[in-house]
Amino acid sequence: MDWIVKNLWLIPVLPMLAAGLSALAPQRCRKFSATLAIGSMVVSFLLSLCAFAHALHSVGHEGTKEVFNFTWLHFASGDAGVLKLGWVLDPLTAVMLVMVTFVGTLIFIYSTGYMAHDENFTRFFTFLSLFAGAMLGVVIANSLLLLFICWELVGLTSYLLIGFWYHKPSAAAAAKKAFITTRIGDVLFLIGIVWLYHASGTLLFYDNGQGCMEQSALVKMVAQTTGAGMAISTAIGLLIFAGAVGKSGQVPLHVWLPDAMEGPTPVSALIHAATMVAAGVFLVARVYPLMNTSLAWLSALAEPHPILPVGSPALTVITWVGAITAVFAASIAIAQNDIKRILAYSTVSQLGYMMMGLGVGGVAVGMFHLITHAFFKALLFLGAGSVIHGCHEEQDICRMGGLRKLMPITFATYAVGMLALCGVPLFFSGFWSKDEILHAAHGWNVSQVPFYLGAFGALLTAFYMTRQVARVFFRSCHPDLGRTTTSEQRTVEHGGEPASKHPHHELPPGVHESPASMTIPLVILAVCAGLLGFIGTPAWPWFQKFLEGEQVGALNFANFSEHGVVPLMIASSIIVFIGIGLGWYFFGRKGAPPPDGVDPVEKLRPDIYVLLRNKYFIDELYEATVIRFNGWFAMVCDFLDDIVWGGVVALVTCTTIGLSWVNTSIDNFVINLGFDQVCTGLRRDGSWLSLFQNGKVQRYLGVIGAALVVLVLLLIWGLKG
Amino acid sequence: MTPLIGYLLLSAFLFAIGLAGALTRRNAIIVLIGIELMLNAANLNFIAFWRFSEHPEALTGIMFVIFAIGVAAAEAAVGLALIIAIYRHYKTTNLDEVDSLKG
Numbered sequence: 001m002d003w004i005v006k007n008l009w010l011i012p013v014l015p016m017l018a019a020g021l022s023a024l025a026p027q028r029c030r031k032f033s034a035t036l037a038i039g040s041m042v043v044s045f046l047l048s049l050c051a052f053a054h055a056l057h058s059v060g061h062e063g064t065k066e067v068f069n070f071t072w073l074h075f076a077s078g079d080a081g082v083l084k085l086g087w088v089l090d091p092l093t094a095v096m097l098v099m100v101t102f103v104g105t106l107i108f109i110y111s112t113g114y115m116a117h118d119e120n121f122t123r124f125f126t127f128l129s130l131f132a133g134a135m136l137g138v139v140i141a142n143s144l145l146l147l148f149i150c151w152e153l154v155g156l157t158s159y160l161l162i163g164f165w166y167h168k169p170s171a172a173a174a175a176k177k178a179f180i181t182t183r184i185g186d187v188l189f190l191i192g193i194v195w196l197y198h199a200s201g202t203l204l205f206y207d208n209g210q211g212c213m214e215q216s217a218l219v220k221m222v223a224q225t226t227g228a229g230m231a232i233s234t235a236i237g238l239l240i241f242a243g244a245v246g247k248s249g250q251v252p253l254h255v256w257l258p259d260a261m262e263g264p265t266p267v268s269a270l271i272h273a274a275t276m277v278a279a280g281v282f283l284v285a286r287v288y289p290l291m292n293t294s295l296a297w298l299s300a301l302a303e304p305h306p307i308l309p310v311g312s313p314a315l316t317v318i319t320w321v322g323a324i325t326a327v328f329a330a331s332i333a334i335a336q337n338d339i340k341r342i343l344a345y346s347t348v349s350q351l352g353y354m355m356m357g358l359g360v361g362g363v364a365v366g367m368f369h370l371i372t373h374a375f376f377k378a379l380l381f382l383g384a385g386s387v388i389h390g391c392h393e394e395q396d397i398c399r400m401g402g403l404r405k406l407m408p409i410t411f412a413t414y415a416v417g418m419l420a421l422c423g424v425p426l427f428f429s430g431f432w433s434k435d436e437i438l439h440a441a442h443g444w445n446v447s448q449v450p451f452y453l454g455a456f457g458a459l460l461t462a463f464y465m466t467r468q469v470a471r472v473f474f475r476s477c478h479p480d481l482g483r484t485t486t487s488e489q490r491t492v493e494h495g496g497e498p499a500s501k502h503p504h505h506e507l508p509p510g511v512h513e514s515p516a517s518m519t520i521p522l523v524i525l526a527v528c529a530g531l532l533g534f535i536g537t538p539a540w541p542w543f544q545k546f547l548e549g550e551q552v553g554a555l556n557f558a559n560f561s562e563h564g565v566v567p568l569m570i571a572s573s574i575i576v577f578i579g580i581g582l583g584w585y586f587f588g589r590k591g592a593p594p595p596d597g598v599d600p601v602e603k604l605r606p607d608i609y610v611l612l613r614n615k616y617f618i619d620e621l622y623e624a625t626v627i628r629f630n631g632w633f634a635m636v637c638d639f640l641d642d643i644v645w646g647g648v649v650a651l652v653t654c655t656t657i658g659l660s661w662v663n664t665s666i667d668n669f670v671i672n673l674g675f676d677q678v679c680t681g682l683r684r685d686g687s688w689l690s691l692f693q694n695g696k697v698q699r700y701l702g703v704i705g706a707a708l709v710v711l712v713l714l715l716i717w718g719l720k721g
Numbered sequence: 722m723t724p725l726i727g728y729l730l731l732s733a734f735l736f737a738i739g740l741a742g743a744l745t746r747r748n749a750i751i752v753l754i755g756i757e758l759m760l761n762a763a764n765l766n767f768i769a770f771w772r773f774s775e776h777p778e779a780l781t782g783i784m785f786v787i788f789a790i791g792v793a794a795a796e797a798a799v800g801l802a803l804i805i806a807i808y809r810h811y812k813t814t815n816l817d818e819v820d821s822l823k824g
Contacts, residue, residue, distance in 0.1 A: 695820030698752070702744050 004050045005066045008087045008140050011047050011097060012150070014040040016133030023126045033122040037129045038108045044136065045101035048094075055094035056546070064549035065090040067142050067206050084204055088142035091547045092367065096139040096282060099371050103274045103378050104132045106521035110382050111266040113517035114389055124164060124264070131157035135275050139282065144193050144203040144212070147283070151189075151247070154276050155182050161271060162263040174259040181256040185246020192239025196290075199224070199232050205286065213289040219301070222293045230313070233293045237314035240287055241321075248280025248351045251325045255619055257348055261340040265385030268340060273347050273381050274374040281354040281370050284318060285363045291315055292362075315359045316446055322355025323441075323450035323457075328616070330460035334467070334601060335612035338395050339384045342468050346421065347377055349457060353437055356450055361440025364544035368536045369437055371543075372429035375532055376420035379525035383414035386514040386522065387472060397468055402477040406511050409519045411473050413526040418469050420529045422462040422580060425573045429533030434458060436536065439568050455575055462579025470588035477511075538565050728769035736762035749804045749814040753797065760793050 018040035022033035058064055069086030087093075108128065115124050134157060137150030163175030197203055200217040202210060209216060221233040244250070249257035260272045271277070284291060294312035329348035336342045350373050358366030388395055390407050404411040420430035438458070441451040513519070536543035538559045545552040560566050586600040593600055602609040614620070692703060735758055742755030764786045771782020808814050 695822040696817060697819075697822065698744055698816055700822075705740055705744065 002054055002066070004047070004054045005068055005089050007047075008051060008068065008089055011044045011051070011101070012133045012136035012140060014044050014047075014133070015129045015136065019126050019129035019133060022122055022129065025122055027119070027122055030121045033125040034108075034112050037125040038105065038112075040129060041101060041105045041108050041132060044132070045098075045105050048097035048101045051089055052094040052098050055089060055091050059091065059546060059549055059551055065206050067204075067208075069142065069204060069207060080201065083145070084143065084202070084207070085146045086142040086204060086207075087140040087146075088206055089140070091549060092282075092285060092363065093140055095367065095371060095543075095547070097136065099374050100132070100135055100139060100275050103374055103525075104135075104270060106524055107266050107270045107274075107378060107382065110269075110385070110518050110521040111264075113515045114266055114385055115264060116515075118264075120164070124161075127157050127160045127164070128267070128270070131161065131271060131276070135279065138279050142205050142211075144196065144205070144287075147286070148190065148193060151243070151279065151283075152186065154271075154279060155179065155186070155247070158182075158260070158271050158276055161267040162260045164263055164267065168262065171262040174256075174262040178256040178260050181253050182246040185243045185253055188239045189243025189246075192236050192243070195232075195239065196236045199236065213287065215301070218289060218293050219298065221290075222295070222298050231293070231295070233290055234313045237287065237291045237293075237312075238317060241284060241291070241314065241318055244280030244283045244355075245321065246280070247283070248277050248355070249325075249348045250280070250321050250352060250355060251328055252618075254325065254329060254348045255622065258341050258344040258615075261338070261344050265340065265381060265388060268344070269378045269381030269385065272344065273377040277347060277351055278354070278370050278374060281351060281358065281366055284355065284358050285367055285370075288358070288363050291318065291358075311445065317359075318355050319359030319441075319444070319446075319450050322352045322357075322359055323453040325349065325352030326356060326457040327453045327460065328352075330457045330464065332612055332615050333464040334460060335599070335609055337398050339387065339397050339400075339468065339472065340381070340395060342397070342464060343377070343380055343384055346380075346461065346464070349461065350377065350421070353434060353454065353457070356441060356454060357437035360444040360450065361437065364547040365436050365440050367547060368543050369433035372420070372433040372529070372532050372536075375525055376417045376428075376430055376529040379413060379417040379522060379529050380421065382518070382522055382525065383410055383417060386410040386518050387414075389514050389518070390512050392511075397471040400472045400477075401475045402473070403511070404473040407513045409513060409522065413519075413522040414473070415469065416526040416529055418465045420533075422465050423458060423572065423576050424580075425569065425576070427530055427533075429529055429531070431572075431576075432533035432537050435569055435572055436538075438572055439565065442564075442568060455572065458572060459575050459579045462576045463583045466580045466583025467587045470584065474588050725769060725773045728765065732762045732765040732769065734762075735759075735765065747815050747817055749807065749816055749819075750801075752816060753800050753804065756800070757793065757797065760789070764789055 015037070018036045022029075022036050025033050054066075055064070058066070065088055067086055067088045069084050072083045072085045075081050075083060108125075111124065111128065115121055118124065131154060134150045134153035138147055138154060141147035141150060159175050159179040162178050163172050165171045166175070193203065196212055199221050200212040202212050202217070204211045205213040207214070211217065218233060221236070222231045224232045226232055226235050246253045257272060257277065261268050263272070291314045292312050297312065326349050329345045329352060333342050333345035333349065336345060350369070354366045354369045354373070356366075357369050386407065387400070387403060387410060390403070390410070391400060394400065416428070420428040422428075423431040423434045425431050438451060438454050441454050442448070444450065534540070539557050540552065540555050541559075542552045593603075599609060601612075611617070692699065739755045739758030739760075739762060742758065743752050744755075746752055746755065767782055767786050767789070771777060771785075774782070804814060807819055811819055813819070
């Protein structure tokens with residue numbers, strides 16, 4: 001076994017160690033904790049590169065999945081009573097490792113600039129390192145249990161970081177909301193884990209043919225059915241998918257993700273755009289063999305040369321959830337004004353695309369979009385952070401404008417991210433990955449509706465991103481920008497420097513380009529957002545083949561002519577350009593209405609705009625149903641607790657006290673008194689009797705003599721009688 | 722010939738003197754003397770009952786008494802040895818001070 005496979009655990013453990021060390025460091029050790037966090041991430045990144053090189057090397061040979069399992073604990077005798085954990089190195093792990101550590105390192109570096117003025121700098125890096133460690137743990141886990149442990153750790157750090165500025169009530173509420181909402185999915189996930197353990201007897205994914213993602217276990221699970229006629233594997237798959245729905249913000253558990261933008265922007269970029277929310281997609285990809293089991297799969301397996309079909313009941317559900325989420329969230333993003341909230345809804349929408357890609361096309365399709373999205377969405381969030389930082393905590397896009405001249409680097413990189421997200425053809429990664437999802441959806445044999453939903457979502461994506469970029473970077477500056485009173489207060493909270501410290505001569509005062517520690521990661525990410533697409537084009541599908549464990553051939557442009565690839569590309573390009581054009585027509589051109597007036601979409605269709613502006617009233621719906629029911633239920637529980645159970649407890653208590661009182665009386669006045677008197681009598685009689693026993697022999701002799709006399713007298717009188 | 726009652730009265734008198742001596746005197750040696758007196762009173766009783774029995778020609782009574790006197794001699798030796806031991810231990814022969822028999 002190779003060194004790197006055995007020591008894969010180092011990758012998550014290093015950031016965790018850094019977190020532990022900087023948790024102990026005092027608050028003023030800012031440089032120490034930042035260096036520690038970035039250093040551990042860089043080492044993890046280098047180790048990840050080693051792992052990646054190893055995976056690359058073993059592609060095409062037998063055994064692309066190298067596992068290292070160890071016994072964690074014995075809870076019963078025999079083989080069944082052993083709980084094993086372990087890690088796995090396969091292309092999926094390798095790709096995710098490199099992505100998470102690389103994006104993580106860049107965001108850590110960015111954070112040193114963004115959080116420079118925050119007094120809780122060390123705490124921030126502690127949490128961030130802990131998150132990175134937990135996320136890497138999710139990635140390498142070869143056991144569903146280990147994955148779940150890290151999964152929950154990731155959820156915890158998400159909670160801690162959303163609520164990082166906990167003195168803001170909205171941040172504290174958002175943190176709670178995120179934690180509780182994901183918990184709903186996690187409970188179902190846990191049930192799925194327990195069921196899977198019950199059904200297959202192991203939680204290891206791969207264990208030389210014994211793992212739960214391998215054929216023998218899968219065949220066993222797909223053959224059994226539950227009550228509703230559903231295969232056990234499908235039911236377990238759907239329960240695990242519920243966990244992914246919670247974590248990845250799919251409908252109907254998406255409500256926490258936009259609120260999570262209350263956290264610092266690097267957190268939004270790392271956790272709520274690039275890595276953690278993608279963990280749900282990764283989870284589905286990791287348990288893909290389980291998801292992709294169906295009766296058709298079982299019968300195909302029996303044939304001598306099986307061609308395993310893609311598609312199963314569980315994947316159908318995943319596809320539909322993903323497609324609906326993609327359009328649903330994209331439509332909400334149209335009517336939002338907060339720069340980060342738009343990106344949050346965009347993230348939800350893109351996660352929907354990934355789920356759809358997994359459902360219709362398999363692991364490679366979904367994962368390719370996950371990787372490209374991680375780069376360009378992290379880029380967009382960091383760009384948004386740079387804008388917010390430069391404008392002194394201004395987040396409303398209607399109050400910005402004209403920033404392309406003031407923040408040229410941010411503008412250029414942001415534009416790259418925006419074009420990648422929209423899917424502008426050829427030179428941007430988002431185009432290739434999104435197009436592949438649409439292509440797979442087009443060829444889906446169950447329904448064409450997800451394809452049309454996806455295409456419509458692409459149109460909406462191009463539209464809202466154009467709206468955002470036009471509002472933020474084009475046209476003229478908003479007169480209040482940089483000197484608002486409300487945002488000044490927020491600046492103080494954030495610890496940012498007051499506007500007067502930056503003597504810019506151009507209007508508006510105080511708006512400035514961000515420091516190099518923030519712009520350099522932006523540039524690197526922008527380059528990646530552009531170039532990454534070329535590792536997965538139809539002509540050279542290296543990424544897809546790598547994930548499937550095959551070696552890729554040479555560059556082959558003939559692939560473009562197959563199965564209507566080119567027409568679909570042209571169609572999606574047209575859709576994108578229509579979206580961008582519409583966005584520019586409404587918001588960017590010279591004659592467009594001013595940003596602080598009525599929104600053009602509102603003018604066009606006020607009813608739809610209100611619906612979208614209020615996010616389809618989903619929060620209100622939950623407020624009126626789930627939360628009200630919860631409150632009512634809590635009241636019932638409180639009543640039960642107070643009156644019924646409390647009454648029973650009080651009754652038992654009073655009875656016990658009464659009984660013990662009776663007991664005490666009996667003890668004191670009956671038993672003790674009787675004993676006391678007996679003792680007194682005994683002592684008195686004993687002292688009287690002991691007069692004879694004075695140890696003097698003459699007394700004894702006298703007694704004997706007296707007794708003799710008495711005896712003789714008795715005998716005499718007895719004989720006479 | 723003196724009747725039996727005379728011997729018995731003398732014997733009872735001797736016994737009473739011995740008992741009184743054993744009970745009232747504090748010196749252990751005097752107590753031992755009292756005990757010897759009581760023993761001899763009993764011997765005198767023995768002889769008297771034998772002499773006035775139906776078959777005085779068999780010498781059973783006198784044999785018994787001679788044995789008793791022999792045993793008494795041995796007993797006196799043991800008793801004196803005990804007194805010496807007591808004296809060595811307590812440095813006294815006053816029986817009021819020797820009271821370690823009490824529990």
